[in-house]
Every structure is written in structure tokens, then in C-alpha cells.
Amino acid sequence: MNRADNVIDVQGVTKTYASGALQVEALRGLTFTIARGEYVAIMGPSGSGKSTLMNVLGCLDRATTGTYKLDGIDVSQLDDNQLAEIRLKKLGFVFQGFNLLARTDALRNVALPLFYAGMPGKERERLALERLTEVGIGDRARHKPTELSGGEQQRVAIARALVNDPAVLLADEPTGNLDSKTSGEILALFDGLSSGGRTVIVVTHDEGVASRARRILRMLDGVIISDTPT
Amino acid sequence: MLAYFIEAARVLLANRTRSILTIIGLVVGVATIVSVQVAAQGMAGAVSGIFKGTNANTFFVFPKSTQGNVVRAALKLSDLALVQERVPGVVSVIPFSRRQTVVDAGHQRVRLRFGGESDKRFSTSPLAAGRTLNADDIATAAAVCVISDNAYTRLFPGASSPQDVVGSSIYVGSKRYVIAGVLGKTKIDTAALGFDVSNDVAIPYTTFYNTYQRGSSFFGISVLAAQGADLKSLETQTQALLTQVHGAQYQYFDFGFFAKTINGFFSIVGLIVGAVGAISLVVAGIGIMNIMLVSVTERTREIGVRKAIGARSSQVLLQFFIESLLLSAFGCLTGMLIGVGLGVIVNKGFIAKISGVTGGIPWLEVIAIAVGFATLVTLVFGTYPAYRAAKLDPIEALRYE
Numbered sequence: 178m179n180r181a182d183n184v185i186d187v188q189g190v191t192k193t194y195a196s197g198a199l200q201v202e203a204l205r206g207l208t209f210t211i212a213r214g215e216y217v218a219i220m221g222p223s224g225s226g227k228s229t230l231m232n233v234l235g236c237l238d239r240a241t242t243g244t245y246k247l248d249g250i251d252v253s254q255l256d257d258n259q260l261a262e263i264r265l266k267k268l269g270f271v272f273q274g275f276n277l278l279a280r281t282d283a284l285r286n287v288a289l290p291l292f293y294a295g296m297p298g299k300e301r302e303r304l305a306l307e308r309l310t311e312v313g314i315g316d317r318a319r320h321k322p323t324e325l326s327g328g329e330q331q332r333v334a335i336a337r338a339l340v341n342d343p344a345v346l347l348a349d350e351p352t353g354n355l356d357s358k359t360s361g362e363i364l365a366l367f368d369g370l371s372s373g374g375r376t377v378i379v380v381t382h383d384e385g386v387a388s389r390a391r392r393i394l395r396m397l398d399g400v401i402i403s404d405t406p407t
Numbered sequence: 408m409l410a411y412f413i414e415a416a417r418v419l420l421a422n423r424t425r426s427i428l429t430i431i432g433l434v435v436g437v438a439t440i441v442s443v444q445v446a447a448q449g450m451a452g453a454v455s456g457i458f459k460g461t462n463a464n465t466f467f468v469f470p471k472s473t474q475g476n477v478v479r480a481a482l483k484l485s486d487l488a489l490v491q492e493r494v495p496g497v498v499s500v501i502p503f504s505r506r507q508t509v510v511d512a513g514h515q516r517v518r519l520r521f522g523g524e525s526d527k528r529f530s531t532s533p534l535a536a537g538r539t540l541n542a543d544d545i546a547t548a549a550a551v552c553v554i555s556d557n558a559y560t561r562l563f564p565g566a567s568s569p570q571d572v573v574g575s576s577i578y579v580g581s582k583r584y585v586i587a588g589v590l591g592k593t594k595i596d597t598a599a600l601g602f603d604v605s606n607d608v609a610i611p612y613t614t615f616y617n618t619y620q621r622g623s624s625f626f627g628i629s630v631l632a633a634q635g636a637d638l639k640s641l642e643t644q645t646q647a648l649l650t651q652v653h654g655a656q657y658q659y660f661d662f663g664f665f666a667k668t669i670n671g672f673f674s675i676v677g678l679i680v681g682a683v684g685a686i687s688l689v690v691a692g693i694g695i696m697n698i699m700l701v702s703v704t705e706r707t708r709e710i711g712v713r714k715a716i717g718a719r720s721s722q723v724l725l726q727f728f729i730e731s732l733l734l735s736a737f738g739c740l741t742g743m744l745i746g747v748g749l750g751v752i753v754n755k756g757f758i759a760k761i762s763g764v765t766g767g768i769p770w771l772e773v774i775a776i777a778v779g780f781a782t783l784v785t786l787v788f789g790t791y792p793a794y795r796a797a798k799l800d801p802i803e804a805l806r807y808e
Contacts, residue, residue: 237715237801258719265717276712276805280421290716292410337716 183246184344184376185211185234190243192229192399203229205399206243211378213344216371218387219380221396228349230396231380235268235347236260248344265293269338273350275330277322277337283309284318287337294341308336312366328359335366339375346370348379352386364389415729422702429698430738432691437742437780438749440684441773445750447677448769449758451670464634466642466661467503468649469627480655481624484616489652490628494644496636499527501612502620503627510608511578512562519558519607521579523615527631532556536569537588540611544587548613552577552584556592558607577608582618584610638663688780691738692788699731699792703799710796711804724797731789736781743777 192204203226211217221227232238233245236252239260244253248267252260264270277286287305296304309315312332314325322330331351338346348367352360368389371377379390387393388407395403419426470480487500505522526542532555544551554562554577563572569589576583616625632641642659649657703710710723718726747768 232802235715237805258721261714261717261719264715268717270715272712272805276708276715278709278712281417289713292414293713293716293718293722298410298413341717 182213183210184213184215184248185209185378186244186246187234188244188246190233190240190245192226192233192238193241202399204233204240207401208243209394209401209404211345211376213376214371214374215392216367216377216390217379218390218393219378219396220382220384220387220393222382224398225396226399227380227396229399231347231349234345234378235270236263265290266341267344269341269343269346271331271334271338271346271348271351273353275322275327275334275354277330277333279322282319282321283314283325283333283336286322286333287340289337290341305336305340308340309333311339312336326359327355328362331355331359331363332366335363335370339370345376345378348377350381350383351379352381352383360386411725411729412733415726415733418730419733425698425702426734426737429695430691430734430741432687432694433735433738433780433784434742434745436684436687436691437739437777438746439687440681440776440780441743441746442749442753443677443680443684444772444776445747445768446753446758447673448767448772449750449754450673452767453758464498464632464636464638466630466632466638466645466659467627468630468642468645468657468659469503471656471658474656476655480653480657482626482628482649483624486649486652487628490630490645490648493648494641496633496641497630497645498633499525499631501525501629502616502625503629504612504615504620504625505606506619508579510558510562512575515562515564517558517561519561521608521610522606523612524553524606524609525612525631533591535559535589535591537573537586539588540609544611545613548611548617550582550584550610550614551587552608552610553588553590554586554609555590555607559589579608584608688784692735692784695731695734695738695784696788696792699727699734699789700795702730703727703792703796706796707799707804707807710799711801711807714799714801715805720797723799724793727793727796728785728789731793732781732785735784735789739777739781739784743773747773 187207187209190204190207191202194201194203205226207230219227219230229238233240234247236247236255237260239255240253244251246252247263250263250267252263255263277283278289284302284305287308288301291301291304306315306318309318309332312335314329314332314336317325317329317333320329322333325333331354335346335351338348351367352363355363364386367377367379371391377390379386381387390407392404392406394401395405468482470477470482474480482502484502487502490500491497501523505520507518508521509516510519510521524540526540526545535556537553539553540551543549554572559566559569559572562577566572572589573586576585578584630641630645632638638661642661646657646659649655713723713726714720751768
């Protein structure tokens with residue numbers, strides 16, 4: 178596999194927080210790559226640095242040192258606006274708490290990234306409906322989050338994450354708020370996305386969730402302690 | 408850009424109660440200022456309308472009340488001719504003569520404004536029937552009169568037309584006057600404003616003098632200037648002439664001065680209410696800022712989500728700024744409409760009832776006030792909350808509970 182096919186290329190990335198007088202090293206020099214189409218789980222206990230890594234990979238935060246190339250673009254030195262642009266075009270987020278806009282129906286929630294991309298309203302809604310149908314809840318498009326079950330809400334969130342056709346889908350404990358049956362459905366959806374060629378990264382501490390991925394990165398104290406295929 | 412307005416409108420509509428409560432202060436503030444503006448315009452229109460009803464070329468001269476020798480200052484019949492001869496541009500000079508008196512028309516006895524006038528008309532009311540006073544009436548001190556529409560309706564409630572009463576007689580005390588003419592409706596009843604410029608029953612000033620003023624001095628003189636004459640210059644010339652002749656001091660007065668005083672009074676009222684309104688708008692603006700700050704705090708997670716999915720800080724700023732803008736624009740628009748409504752009610756219900764003149768609505772000023780305040784309030788009080796929203800760190804914001 179040549180390097181150009183690596184959608185994520187992390188080289189010697191560190192992240193240091195100043196917590197009062199104390200310097201907290203959340204990431205201590207990570208180097209790894211993720212190829213296009215891979216399905217990777219990042220695991221680790223609380224404080225292992227997996228959330229920090231997730232933020233860096235998701236371009237919500239910058240590495241202190243090292244380089245991070247996303248889809249061939251070195252994002253280590255980009256400013257806030259450029260990072261926003263990368264998040265808009267290259268990344269899709271799925272959160273544990275769904276994070277849908279309340280009082281806003283599913284369709285408009287899904288269309289939100291397209292709004293920031295400056296797409297006209299009609300086109301936005303057409304694409305959003307397409308995505309909702311893909312994740313199996315096209316018929317719930319006009320329902321507000323409060324009228325949807327947890328599983329349905331997470332499907333809306335996944336549709337929103339995919340609506341910009343991102344290079345990487347980042348999911349942070351995507352089944353954390355769901356019962357086991359619904360979790361199974363969501364994980365099946367991720368399986369389907371992965372087999373469809375989508376690059377999926379799931380951050381979790383649930384072995385069951387991680388086992389669905391094809392590769393597991395285990396972290397502890399800011400370093401990767403193992404990198405194994407499942 | 409339009410999409411931002413739609414998005415902001417959706418957010419505000421989703422929080423309808425809060426949005427309405429937020430703008431109430433603004434609505435009240437703008438409504439106050441606008442209604443006073445509209446009422447002041449109505450008043451100005453009424454004042455100028457009132458003075459259209461009288462001859463603007465009229466002025467009055469009378470002795471200053473603050474001088475020692477009032478006897479020397481007293482004006483006499485000889486002064487009339489003197490002023491008319493010596494001050495070029497003066498058309499007519501008559502004694503200032505007006506009294507409230509009971510007029511008897513047989514069946515009706517009514518208190519009316521009764522006074523002497525000249526054949527040169529000081530009033531601009533139209534003639535409805537008969538004729539106005541003529542030079543013969545003046546020269547012969549005839550016992551004739553011209554009555555106003557007010558006098559006509561009150562003295563002759565049964566008459567079918569003004570023409571019917573021409574030639575009939577009315578009595579003031581024991582003195583009989585034949586009605587020579589009836590004037591038409593004046594739209595403006597100036598008496599209701601506390602000053603009058605016309606008589607209900609006008610007889611020749613010579614008759615009035617002979618009957619009621621002979622042997623006594625009169626209070627002042629009314630002067631009618633030629634059309635286009637420089638009133639100010641005539642006033643000072645007349646004043647100087649009388650001072651020279653009598654060795655006393657005189658003052659003069661015209662309706663332009665009166666109008667200026669009234670308008671000045673209303674512009675001061677406008678200023679005071681404007682200042683109070685401006686303070687209430689500052690308070691209203693702080694209210695909007697407060698609610699927007701609460702809204703930013705409440706929606707921290709939402710802002711985090713928006714940023715995570717790719718909204719730039721400037722886009723978040725714009726979104727919140729437009730929410731403030733819509734709030735204050737809607738508030739100011741509502742306030743403007745309510746203010747115009749109230750102003751019109753005051754104009755139609757009070758000012759027009761008194762003056763007979765309805766002032767126009769100063770749309771330009773009113774819209775300028777509304778737009779100006781909306782812009783100001785948004786810029787001053789909407790910027791900070793929007794800035795707070797924009798500078799939120801997405802990671803922190805997403806973690807916010």
C-alpha cells in the first residue's frame with residue numbers, strides 16, 4: 178500500500194496541555210497511518226489520550242508538535258478558519274450524545290453542513306433526504322429529535338456526518354447511549370459503510386464495539402501500546 | 408446571506424415567547440418616540456392650519472404693561488389715522504375690540520365673541536350669504552353686522568340656509584344690528600385653543616367705538632398690512648411712531664410669533680420625550696443583550712456542534728448577529744406601527760377635534776427613527792453576544808452540559 182493511499186498520516190504527534198503550572202502530556206509522540214477504506218477502533222481507558230487523539234484527528238484541535246496529514250493535506254499548521262473548512266469537507270462526526278439541534282427536524286439537521294458549505298436550500302434538502310434514506314429513516318425526515326428514538330437520532334447524526342461525503346467518518350462512543358439491540362443496528366450500519374469503502378474510525382472503550390473494526394489501536398498514557406488487526 | 412436570515416428566523420420562532428418578551432422594551436421605546444413625533448407633526452400641522460384661517464398680515468400693537476404712565480401710553484382714535492398715514496404698507500388700522508357678550512336673536516340668547524372690524528377683511532373665512540362690511544358701513548357707523556358660521560348655527564338653529572337670516576335683526580343689549588352677511592364654516596375654531604382671531608358678530612369698528620369705546624382709551628390696535636409687506640419692519644415702524652407721539656412704550660405681536668412659540672413648545676416636549684425614549688431604548692438594548700447572552704450559554708452545545716461540522720467562527724458570529732438584528736428590527740417595526748397608530752389617534756381624537764386640521768404622518772422621520780434604533784441597538788448590544796458565541800472553543804462547547 179503506497180503512502181498516497183493513507184487518508185490519515187500521523188508522524189510524531191504530541192499534545193501538551195498547560196493545566197495551571199502543570200504541563201500535561203496527553204499525546205506523547207504518536208506515529209501511525211490509516212489507509213483509505215479502513216475500519217479502525219481506537220481504544221483505551223479514561224485518560225489514555227484517546228479523546229485528545231480524536232480531537233486532533235477531527236481537526237478540532239492542533240498537535241503541539243509533529244505532523245498530521247488528512248487526505249494528503251498537512252493540517253498541523255492551519256488556522257481556525259482553515260480547520261473549519263477541513264472539518265466541513267473532509268470529516269464527518271458522530272457523537273455519543275447524538276448532538277442534533279433540538280427543535281430542528283431531521284432533514285434540516287442533516288442538511289446543516291451543506292448550509293455552511295453554501296449550498297442552495299433545495300439542493301441541500303434533496304441531498305439530506307438521500308442520506309436519511311441511506312441510513313434507513315427517510316420516512317422520518319420531518320420529525321424533530323424529540324420525536325425520534327435514540328437509535329433513530331443516531332442514524333440522523335450518521336446521515337449528517339455523511340452528507341458532505343467526507344474522507345473520514347469519526348465516531349466517538351457511537352453506541353454509548355443506546356441499548357444493546359439498537360447498538361447492534363448502528364454497528365451494522367457502520368459495517369455496511371465500511372464495506373461500502375468508507376473510512377471509519379471509532380473511539381470506544383467497549384470491546385464489543387471495537388471487535389467490529391478490522392484494526393484496533395490501543396492507547397495508554399498518551400502512547401499507542403498495540404496496533405493489531407482483529 | 409438570505410439563508411442566515413431564514414435560519415435565524417427559525418431559531419427565534421422556535422423560542423417565540425422569549426423572543427416576544429425580549430423585544431417588548433424596544434417596542435415600547437420606539438412606540439413612545441414615534442407617537443410623539445407623529446403627534447408633534449399633527450400639532451405643527453394644526454398650528455399652521457389655524458393661522459391659515461386668519462390673515463397672516465395682521466399684527467397687534469398695545470402699550471407695555473410695565474411702564475409708569477399708562478395714561479400717556481393709552482391709544483386713541485387719532486392714532487388709527489396716524490399709523491395708516493405715516494407707516495407705508497399699512498392697509499387698515501382698527502381698535503382692538505372684542506368682548507364676550509350675550510347676543511339676542513329673539514328666540515335664542517347666546518354668549519358670543521363680539522367686536523368691531525374694518526371693511527378691509529382681517530379674517531379669511533369665506534362669505535356664505537349677503538355681503539361683508541363695506542366702506543359705507545364704516546363711514547356711517549351703520550348698525551349692521553356680519554355673523555360667523557358659529558353664530559349663525561347657534562342663534563338660528565331653525566334656519567334652513569344662511570340666506571334666510573340676512574336682513575333679520577339681532578340685539579346686543581338694547582342695540583339692534585341688522586345682519587348684512589353670514590360667513591361660511593371655518594374649519595378652525597381658534598377659540599378652543601385659548602385665543603381667537605375672529606369675531607362671531609362683527610360690526611363696523613366705528614360703530615363699536617361710538618357705542619362702546621367712546622371717551623375711553625382702547626387696549627390696543629389691530630393692523631392689517633399689505634400683501635407681501637415686511638411685517639417685521641411695519642411692526643417696528645408702528646412701534647417707533649407711537650413711542651414718538653406718546654412718549655411711551657409699546658409692544659407688538661403677530662401670529663407668526665405665536666406659531667413659533669407653540670411649535671417651540673412642542674419641539675421641547677418632543678426633545679424631552681425623545682430623551683426618555685432613548686433611555687428606555689438603552690434599557691431595552693441591554694435586555695436584548697442579556698437574552699442573547701443567555702441564549703449563547705444555553706446553546707453552547709449547539710454552537711459546538713455547528714463548529715464541529717464545519718461552521719467558521721465568522722459564520723457563527725453572523726448567525727447570532729442576525730438573530731439580534733431580526734429581534735431588534737422586528738421590535739422597532741412593531742414599535743413604529745404602534746407609535747404611528749397612537750400618534751394618529753392623538754391627532755384625530757384631540758388635535759384635529761380642536762383645530763379642525765389633521766397633520767400628516769411624517770413617514771420619513773418615523774422610518775428613520777425605527778431603522779436607526781434597530782441598527783444602533785443591534786450594533787451596540789448584539790455584537791458582544793455574537794462575539795462570545797463565535798469565540799467558543801468547539802471541544803469545550805461539545806463537552807458543555
